[in-house]
Amino acid sequence: MSIPSTNIASPDSSAAERDPAFYTEARERLAALAGAEVDFREGQFEAISALVQDRRRVLVVQKTGWGKSAVYFLAAHLLRSRGRGVSLIVSPLIALMRDQIAAATRAGVRAQAVSSANAHEWDSIMESLRNDELDVLLISPERLANPRFRDEVLPGLLQRMGMLVVDEAHCISDWGHDFRPDYRRIGEIVRNLPAEVPVLATTATANSRVVDDIAAQLTPAGESAGRSPEGSAEAQQPEKEVMVLRGTLSRESLRLGVLSLPDSEQRIAWLTQHLQDLTGSGIVYALTISQATDLAAHLNAHGYKVAAYTGQTDPDERQQLEQALKDNTVKALIATSALGMGFDKPDLGFVVHLGAPSSPVSYYQQIGRAGRAVDSADVLLMPGKEDVRIWEYFAQASMPTQERADAVLGALSPETTLSVAKLEAMVEIRRSPLELLLKVLEVDGSVRRVSGGWLSTGRPWTYDAERYDTILAMRRAEQQLMIDYERLPAGVCRMVFLAHALDDDEAQPCGRCDTCAETWFPHDVSQSALAEAKDSLDRVGLEIAPRKQWPTGLNALGIDLKGKLPAEAQSQPGRALARLSDLGWGTPVREALQGQDAEVTEQLVRGAIRVLSGWGWARRPDVVVSMPSRKHPVLVDSIARALAEVGRLPYAGSLEWVDGGPTSTPDTNSAFRLAGLLGKFAVPRELAEQINGASVLLVDDEVVSRWTLTVAARELRSAGAAEVLPFALGMRG
Structure with a gap:
């Protein structure tokens, strides 16, 4: 099903002309948020107006750095000033949104976040929520599964919700780049919200298939996007359609390139020799934790001030490392995908990948960290022979199986609560995949998380082979796109290729990448650097x-x-x-x-x-x-x-x-x-x-x-x- 969309290519003055007073009010709030007199970017005011004035359901697909957080913070504030309730923002990026929350607070938006990083503040935040003293509450998708939040907080919140925001909304789609059962809970909440509650979904990484799927999930229950409710002969009114604001994804500030070297020794030697020549500070991505830690140790040993940043890095240390990168006190963070969505350093000078991500979506998302507020930033991909093996492992690691689901459901009962530790001792599944499987079963209604553990609901679960096979096939197709990107011939623009992979057909050749112009990065590796890399490895x-x-x-x-x-x-x-x-x-x-x-x-x-x-x-x-x-x-x-x-x-x-x-x-x-x-x-x-x-x-x-x-x-x-x-x-x- 194709969803009607509004692709913003130039400023649309109709919304401002319709209510000049509202436009002036929104501009004043924007200046307070930015700390200076600034203009709305193309599509920002249109989204805010649709949410606040028309109570629409809006999907914003805009490149990284466009200002999606400004839209939801301003819309939340303006809705509150009109008597609406607190806005709920569901985002996986809470730990990386400190700067945005601080800016919102300076602009008069009363925003608080509930995450594992601030457990000591939960009681006071919940008290503020009960006293109607918040404009915005930010939570992670996982919070929706917490029994106390789900049973004690969420019902009352939904009854007086001013707006629901789904950040990184590609994750609610089966066609998104990741398999996140917690996000599937959000789709159910969205479908059951009253139609008059505005909903905003935002993402920087979505192709047409994902856009259509998200827009369909934003449609109120009983309606279909762009069509009449079932049984009605009348066409649905435009104000009931999902509004899609989609801009170009091309990033003019990024200079892209691919450097293929024969082995790991050559790649590490190149980084050791040339990292100092890259402008400013940046991020070097690796595909695994051990690669990130090994590379960081090698570069530190050779005089670079770098640090490893992975999923095993302590949350407090993560915050310190992020700040060190923002302050340019480190040359680079050597990171896994744990440092991704939501990290904001406007002057980030470069992003290098030691090994390719598994899809153009993931790659575009990670390189989007660079060049937000500078004229030029360098983006270099250094693929490795091991990439395909790593892609294939992660492509299948999160998939449930019927055999494992049957074992879990056979061990659980509707009456006796079992902790994960007890359940683990009864089924032949390790802790991490067991916890992921329980999330899948809960979203599908076969188990229920309660205080102290899990119960079965009595509802059977059947492996949806067609769905999971299709997801796996899509992931492998995305892997092939990354291989195609690595092998682009001269004259085929890398930025245009990435934009087209995300179904943005308006991108124009950048004139700067290594296929549009001459190679901008050196290829040489000195014998001394190579010897040191071999010694390290x-x-x-x-x-x-x-x-x-x-x-x-x-x-x-x-x-x-x-x-x-x-x-x-x-x-x-x-x-x-x-x-x-x-x-x-x-x-x-x-x-x-x-x-x-x-x-x-x-x-x-x-x-x-x-x-x-x-x-x-x-x-x-x-x-x-x-x-x-x-x-x-x-x-x-x-x-x-x-x-x-x-x-x-x-x-x-x-x-x-x-x-x-x-x-x-x-x-x-x-x-x-x-x-x-x-x-x-x-x-x-x-x-x-x-x-x-x-x-x-x-x-x-x-x-x-x-x-x-x-x-x-x-x-x-x-x-x-x-x-x-x-x-x-x-x-x-």
Whole structure:
């Protein structure tokens, strides 16, 4: 269904002419918000007028930096001055909206946010809300699932709501760039709001399919956008249509380029050599946490003031790092997508990507951080060979399955509340995917979150194969668009390509990117920088911390183990050659673990020897034992034999499976993983004779949960080994 839209290409004076007094009032509020006399940008006043005067439902699709937050703060203030209730803004960016909230407060807009970062202020904020002392309340989508907020706060808020704002609204669409179950709750709220409550949806990243889907979801229940309510012969009045204000997405200040280099060493060397030449301060994006932390460590070691910013960065530290970038006290933040939507530094000078995001939507969104208030900012993409593998993992990681849903619904009941921890011990699902699955099931009405945990509603859940297959196909199509972007021939403008990927057909060639004009960035990599990068990436060895505590919930599985593992059953701290996601040794380790089972390569043997030589153990191993790998028996046996030969140690052989081996997978949660491993390893008699009183080097292929090594070490210690030193080629994480 095509949704009527209003594409603003030039100032529309009709709204201002209709009510000059309202226009003057809105201009005064804008000046207070901006702290100076400024004019509305094209489409801003039209959106405010539609929301405040006509109580319309409005979708604004405008490029980053256009001023979407000004629209919703001003509209909220003007609605309040006309006796309307508090406006609710649902946004994933609360932690990054401090500047906007401060500006709104200076302009007389009483705005407060409820997020995990200000839990100590919740009671006073709720008191202000009850006393009708707020104009704007900002919450995250996840807050809608909080039982207290959902049951005690939201009903009253909806009854007297002045306006609903859905920020980053592409997330409510199945065709958006991310799979966010919490956003699907918003669609249900929107559909059930009275038609006279204005709704504003904003995004900088939406193609026509997403725009149509969002606009359809903004339509009041019982109506369809641009059509009559079912059963009515009369055409719907224009004021009931969803108003779409869509501007051009082309960013004139950005100078785009793609630099394809053969490997990670070359890319890191280029950054080490040329980061200083990029104007001002900026952001260097990496695809994984380990890549970001490794790159930040390397650049710091070579004189750059940079810092890693990832999903594992503490919230308080995030705020400090954001401020450091704004103050130009760091050259760059080396970030994952955790630093994305909502970060506002108008003079950000550059954005570099070490590895490509999986879609033009994500890429446009991240490069939109740069060049908001400067004439020129540089944007450089440095794709990597590992990109497609990483894209594919994230494309499927969030998808639910019927098997997992059935396990959760089978464990829950309508009467007995189960916490996530208890539920995790009853189903074979790890904590993070379990929590995501519960959100999906809740949005679809099959479970309900209550104080203390979860209940089933009795409503069955069926995997919508067509929907999820279509989403996956769309994600792969977007991945191909990114590959096409990387390979654009000369004369095909990169900015036009990105704009067209978002269905903005009005973009004109920029005349500045590396395909419109000459290449603006150097290609050279000095031998010294390359040598330093290779040395940095050539570092080997990660500690495998021993498990010291049994997982909770084992009693629910009929296992009488709890508390600490006895010291005499534990292993010593172990070592892995590399993480699978590492920029350096991660590549050959991944190739060995993800390819056909084969003899270990000389390269990996050399790396393993280096790890062992730098281990620093208190007691040297006396004997080598291998794990009975199901996926890589040849690989594990060959690396164990090679290490034994080099170390002039006896190879005692392998542990044995009992009854066919483990009944759980490495990707399951700790309780189930352990339950599937206990009693599944045996120490053969001839092996036991060789390990009695010995220090055992235990060799495996990959470490995921550490429970396999924990159980194996326990059996070896029980059979007489004095200590166990685990070694693995790869480690996830």
